[in-house]
Amino acid sequence: MGMVDISGKFEVEREARARGVIRLRRRTLNAIKAGEVEKGDIAEAAKIAAIMAVKNTPLLLPYCHTLPVTGVDVNVQTVRDGVEVEVQVKAVARTGVEMEALCGVSAALLCVWDMVKALEKDESGQYPHTEIRTVRVAEKHKGGAPEHHREKRRFVVGYVTVSSSRRQGDDPAGDVAERLIKNAEHSIRRYWVSDDTEQIKRVVERAVDECDAVVVSGGTGVAPEDVTPDALRQLFEKEAWGFGMLFCLASAQQVGSASALSRSTAGVVKGKPVFCIPGSVGAVRTALSRIVLAELDHWIKQARG
CATH class of the missing domain: 3.30.70.640 (Molybdopterin cofactor biosynthesis C (MoaC) domain)
Incomplete structure (x- = not known):
């Protein structure tokens, strides 16, 4: 209900x-x-x-x-x-x-x-x-869909959970992401990786090869072990700074000034969009429902060129 x-x-x-x-x-x-x-x-x-x-x-x-x-x-x-x-x-x-x-x-x-x-x-x-x-x-x-949405396509979205403790069967934020992605009529492939720069890079590159877009969740804070944005910036061909700003603004409506602690970002890897978001259930719901899925077709078209 x-x-x-x-x-x-x-x-x-x-x-x-x-x-x-x-x-x-x-x-x-x-x-x-x-x-x-x-x-x-x-x-x-x-x-x-x-x-x-x-x-x-x-x-x-x-x-x-x-x-x-x-x-x-x-x-x-x-x-x-x-x-x-x-x-x-x-x-x-x-x-x-x-x-x-x-x-x-x-x-x-x-x-x-x-x-x-x-x-x-x-x-x-x-x-x-x-x-x-x-x-x-x-x-x-x-009315009809906006021009860049007229022919809605179904995509394969990769979802990478970055955590040294979360795994399959114990990933509530990932489960929320799966429901949101499937409700938007896309399919999902899920991946899990520890908070390690080189491992994150390898798993994200694999996800990019197998999917149309990738969401990387977790490790975006300012603690010493939070290395996800740093790892992804080594892969980005272009970085979309506006994504992090928009997410921070949307998140502030839910958690207030604590949203400033997130280093969320997005960029293009091998011609595909990759989104870097926090690993909490609320952050995943906000990022996917209000930003990523709302413009996914547009993101993919722009990244492909």
């Missing part, structure tokens, strides 16, 4: 439109049209409620991803037997925005109910006529 891993999906334009109706008494509709509702403007309040709900959808739905919403359009109008609300949500994201649109509609309709409840109650304080109904997704759309 948990959130679905969407790291293997592309960020594309997403759009969803949801709609719903609240059935109201005739006298309530007349009061709305005449602007005589005691609490104020129904339409404006409902629009605010919808926008707030869209932005806070992950707080209401525990397994819903937090998405970078780029636009919300809300339309509130009276219909024959009630008030109809339509919410359109746009985002550039890895998953759809239909839940955001549905939350927006639901919150707006509840807001309408709250605004007019004094008019809707009968003599006993009940709501025999009021009903929220037909809340549904009217339509949703997804």
Whole structure:
């Protein structure tokens, strides 16, 4: 049970439109049209409620991803037997925005109910006529993948664990990496090597020969035994300094200033990208899901030239 891993999906334009109706008494509709509702403007309040709900959808739905919403359009109008609300949500994201649109509609309709409840109650304080109904997704759309992702390919990713203690069957960070790589529809080959410069170089060269890209995890700190970046720099034909900077920035959001202790980097070895990241579970998840897998096709194409 948990959130679905969407790291293997592309960020594309997403759009969803949801709609719903609240059935109201005739006298309530007349009061709305005449602007005589005691609490104020129904339409404006409902629009605010919808926008707030869209932005806070992950707080209401525990397994819903937090998405970078780029636009919300809300339309509130009276219909024959009630008030109809339509919410359109746009985002550039890895998953759809239909839940955001549905939350927006639901919150707006509840807001309408709250605004007019004094008019809707009968003599006993009940709501025999009021009903929220037909809340549904009217339509949703997804744009195409970015230009350099149009033809997604499946690659073989080598994963090298650098550790004097971790081995097959006792490598939780490597197991996380395997799940992420397979979820992105790539295959993985795993390797283990001790914290020794020459051994690291030999295993990484072997992985480069057998794979399309290589992730080397562990030994990136500042302790005397942390030699992985030093070993890889002896193999790099070119070093991508920006990778380490981007990883440090992403990692800082998780572990704070401790991210500065990492010497993460990336480079090209024999025309293939090699990524050097810390060996913790959190660091592996951050590096793969937010950086490596998101641009793997692009990395490989650029490295090959």
